Amino acid sequence: MLVRTRNPLNIGAAARAMSNFGALDLHLVTPYEKAFREAVSAVGAAPLLANAKEFNSVEEAVGDCSLVIGATAIGNRELQHELYPLDEAGKKIRKKLAGGRVAILFGSEKTGLSNRDLSHCHWLLRIPTRAEHRSMNLAQSVAIVVYELSRGGSDAMPGAKNKLSSAAADMETLNRINEALREALDLSGYIHRRSAANAEEKLRRMLLRFDLRAADAEVLLGMLRKILWKLKSD
Amino acid sequence: MLVRTRNPLNIGAAARAMSNFGALDLHLVTPYEKAFREAVSAVGAAPLLANAKEFNSVEEAVGDCSLVIGATAIGNRELQHELYPLDEAGKKIRKKLAGGRVAILFGSEKTGLSNRDLSHCHWLLRIPTRAEHRSMNLAQSVAIVVYELSRGGSDAMPGAKNKLSSAAADMETLNRINEALREALDLSGYIHRRSAANAEEKLRRMLLRFDLRAADAEVLLGMLRKILWKLKSD
Numbered sequence: 403m404l405v406r407t408r409n410p411l412n413i414g415a416a417a418r419a420m421s422n423f424g425a426l427d428l429h430l431v432t433p434y435e436k437a438f439r440e441a442v443s444a445v446g447a448a449p450l451l452a453n454a455k456e457f458n459s460v461e462e463a464v465g466d467c468s469l470v471i472g473a474t475a476i477g478n479r480e481l482q483h484e485l486y487p488l489d490e491a492g493k494k495i496r497k498k499l500a501g502g503r504v505a506i507l508f509g510s511e512k513t514g515l516s517n518r519d520l521s522h523c524h525w526l527l528r529i530p531t532r533a534e535h536r537s538m539n540l541a542q543s544v545a546i547v548v549y550e551l552s553r554g555g556s557d558a559m560p561g562a563k564n565k566l567s568s569a570a571a572d573m574e575t576l577n578r579i580n581e582a583l584r585e586a587l588d589l590s591g592y593i594h595r596r597s598a599a600n601a602e603e604k605l606r607r608m609l610l611r612f613d614l615r616a617a618d619a620e621v622l623l624g625m626l627r628k629i630l631w632k633l634k635s636d
Numbered sequence: 637m638l639v640r641t642r643n644p645l646n647i648g649a650a651a652r653a654m655s656n657f658g659a660l661d662l663h664l665v666t667p668y669e670k671a672f673r674e675a676v677s678a679v680g681a682a683p684l685l686a687n688a689k690e691f692n693s694v695e696e697a698v699g700d701c702s703l704v705i706g707a708t709a710i711g712n713r714e715l716q717h718e719l720y721p722l723d724e725a726g727k728k729i730r731k732k733l734a735g736g737r738v739a740i741l742f743g744s745e746k747t748g749l750s751n752r753d754l755s756h757c758h759w760l761l762r763i764p765t766r767a768e769h770r771s772m773n774l775a776q777s778v779a780i781v782v783y784e785l786s787r788g789g790s791d792a793m794p795g796a797k798n799k800l801s802s803a804a805a806d807m808e809t810l811n812r813i814n815e816a817l818r819e820a821l822d823l824s825g826y827i828h829r830r831s832a833a834n835a836e837e838k839l840r841r842m843l844l845r846f847d848l849r850a851a852d853a854e855v856l857l858g859m860l861r862k863i864l865w866k867l868k869s870d
Contacts, residue, residue, distance in 0.1 A: 415776070418776075419773065422765040422770070422772050445771055446769045532655070532657065535656050535680045536656070537680050538652070538779075542656075545780055546779055549783070583859070587862065587863070590863045592862040608852050608856075612848070612852075614846070618846075633870075
């Protein structure tokens with residue numbers, strides 16, 4: 403998933419790499435340039451680009467995913483998320499792909515992923531570059547990540563969407579839980595008005611750490627709605 | 637080593653990827669465009685490009701190498717050489733790098749490596765793409781190969797893996813959460829009297845599945861108490 407990409411050539415080049423390795427589902431969040439579908443750097447990637455989906459927010463774009471990962475070039479400054487080098491991240495992702503969809507977020511060429519983007523991520527991955535030269539080309543980063551994910555088998559790549567009984571909760575359900583919880587905390591006075599936006603991000607990060615299963619998420623949402631209903635009715 | 641590259645942007649992009657992964661020695665064989673040293677796609681790769689060496693033939697360019705490998709997109713049609721997928725090739729190359737220099741040849745964007753180029757190669761490597769879309773971007777191929785070669789290097793990933801302090805929540809806190817949640821659900825009518833005992837067990841199992849960290853557990857408990865206080869006060 404490409405977030406706020408500036409250069410349409412990079413979209414085309416990333417699409418080509420994804421197509422090379424069978425990661426056929428490209429989501430774009432508010433690209434600056436809408437003409438990306440004809441990107442000249444996308445030799446052979448026309449079918450993938452034709453099927454690419456555009457979204458106005460990361461939240462919408464990850465709605466059907468049960469695992470969301472941010473790709474970052476930063477070292478160990480970002481302490482709010484666990485950070486894995488790509489080879490370890492690849493193992494974790496391949497396991498998860500058996501039970502649901504996984505999104506990997508790549509930020510803009512200039513600024514990477516924002517704190518708000520990161521608040522949608524379960525954890526982060528880093529491609530292990532030299533410390534002296536960390537800034538990678540966007541499409542090359544995508545190429546290396548999809549190459550790593552394609553390691554060890556054809557069934558490893560996205561597309562195999564057979565849900566297990568212990569399938570992870572999808573992001574849409576988590577967002578509903580987040581909303582309900584935030585409203586309940588609001589009504590009960592836990593959240594002060596001035597820190598509301600901040601609270602939303604913090605809650606989302608916490609919910610992601612819970613690593614909810616789909617069934618548990620539904621139960622939790624039901625509970626919160628009932629509590630909310632009671633809070634409102636009194 | 638890039639052989640007869642046509643697009644100087646590709647030289648710059650390949651140089652950037654090499655620099656990212658510490659492969660600092662770029663050899664160019666008769667590039668079409670001599671202006672590559674200022675390639676705009678080469679963010680951060682200026683030192684590497686400044687040191688790049690130009691040669692008139694593959695033979696000269698591989699002179700000081702003890703192993704020469706050709707990168708190819710072809711399948712198993714090329715029978716004159718052994719062909720290894722990149723992960724196997726990477727292992728063989730890393731072993732050899734301890735005792736001498738290794739060259740990896742990348743052909744031109746249009747035609748790849750010629751039979752004459754291949755005649756200098758000990759064996760070939762292939763990046764395992766989908767059979768339906770084998771044509772890769774040149775610089776992306778270089779990026780993936782140098783990434784693979786940097787695998788398992790001790791200094792490749794300095795201090796990158798910083799796990800969060802992730803002490804698990806203790807059972808006492810979990811029990812308090814359980815109690816608060818059960819009371820809230822009771823007050824809001826979620827739990828029917830007759831199934832109360834059953835509900836407590838289910839809640840506890842669910843909370844254990846959340847695998848809460850100590851810090852998150854405290855936050856959650858604080859939220860629930862606030863909600864509970866509000867439920868009772870109305």
